[in-house]
Amino acid sequence: MGRGRARAKQAKVARELKYSSSVTDFEALQRELADQSTAPREEFESTPEASGLRSADHSHREE
Known part of the structure; x- marks a missing residue:
């Protein structure tokens, strides 16, 4: 409601x-x-979501 x-x-x-x-x-x-097309996009492409991988796939990742 509301x-x-x-x-x-x-x-x-x-x-x-x-x-x-x-x-x-x-x-x-x-x-x-x-x-916008000349703006750097590497910050978006480096995320697991942007590459189509789920965060569960990276739970074993060593940092």
């Missing part, structure tokens, strides 16, 4: 986003995506 108001607000926001006819700045989006 999620009704929060859920209604989320539905309202989602509906506004779905049906809004805002103008998309594709050039700004392209710049933003280009900046």
Whole structure:
């Protein structure tokens, strides 16, 4: 109980986003995506979850 108001607000926001006819700045989006693609990703790739392995698989790992 108590999620009704929060859920209604989320539905309202989602509906506004779905049906809004805002103008998309594709050039700004392209710049933003280009900046993200040059960011170093090694911190994410080194985690067991990122490589598809479960944490249980690494429980015997020596450090």
